[in-house]
Amino acid sequence: MFHLVRIGMPPIRFVYFDLDNTLLDHRYAERAALGDVIDDFPALFTGCDMDAVHDTYHRINKPLWQAYAQGTIDKATVKQQRFRRLLDALGADTEQASVVHTRYLQRYGAHWRYVPGAQQAFAQVAEQYGVGILTNGFSETQQRKMNQFPALRSACASVIICEEVGHLKPHPAVFAHATEQACVEPGEILYVGDSYTSDVKGSARAGWQIAWYTPRESPSKPVANGFSFSDWPDLLRRVL
Known part of the structure; x- marks a missing residue:
């Protein structure tokens, strides 16, 4: 050798x-999965541009991951909050956050x-x-x-x-x-x-x-x- x-x-x-x-x-799979979520929940994302959703998701997800890495929040909080905060930032119904998150994970895996x-x-x-x-x-x-x-x-x-x-x-x-x-x-x-x-x-x-x-x-x-x-x-x- x-x-x-x-x-x-x-x-x-x-x-x-x-x-x-x-x-x-990961970047490709993440963006493609977000696109699928937008298509699957049109009422939640009415008038939302794909780039805007992607950028907003990144802006929200990054500090959550940083806090998780530093041990100040746990994994469950990341999972619970990233789509709740995304929907809130977009003015959409945050009660759908769990369903949207589950669908995102399903589609994320499909695009690896x-x-x-x-x-x-x-x-x-x-x-x-x-x-x-x-x-x-x-x-x-x-x-x-x-x-x-x-x-x-x-x-x-x-x-x-x-x-x-x-x-x-x-x-x-x-x-x-x-x-x-x-x-x-x-x-x-x-x-x-x-x-x-x-x-x-x-x-x-x-x-x-x-x-x-x-x-x-x-x-x-x-x-x-x-x-x-x-x-x-x-x-x-x-x-x-």
Whole structure:
């Protein structure tokens, strides 16, 4: 097995991948599911533009997730509040929030797909290194994703859903647990992920190397312990 050596860094022996917006196209599935919900509940979304609904949902969902990651609210609150607040912001009937949320989750799962190029890149990396998944997200949802994409699970020596560890990225306990599961030294782990806060900063604190996936824009912050890449062939050129 060939191990990449970069100047000033230990050789890579294990590669963890983030799941959402790295291997799997969460943005696409989320937007498509919201579109389905708008179509399924026309009375609630009368006169609502898809972009406006999507932007409002993001504005509401992001701070709820941040609060959940920080431990100030629980998972049930996120689930209960994100569509209630969305409907309230749109001037719609908030009593329908639970039904809308259930339908959203159903349709969200129907739209899961790989990020273009990610499936092939993951397979090639898995031929050269031990690989694993390290992901935030609700446990039941992330387990469904792993079941829907069995090639990911079968290739992985370690699948870690952070909620099951008791903390979310970038909490140090998550990375410590993942390091133990990889059975290598922290500096020999490369993490491939898209979030600066969860993935880049979390990896740096853990002593891991990082491949920061930035497909939509040039990185605005430095990556002292790794590199950024914007397409999967670029990652493969760097690590294989």
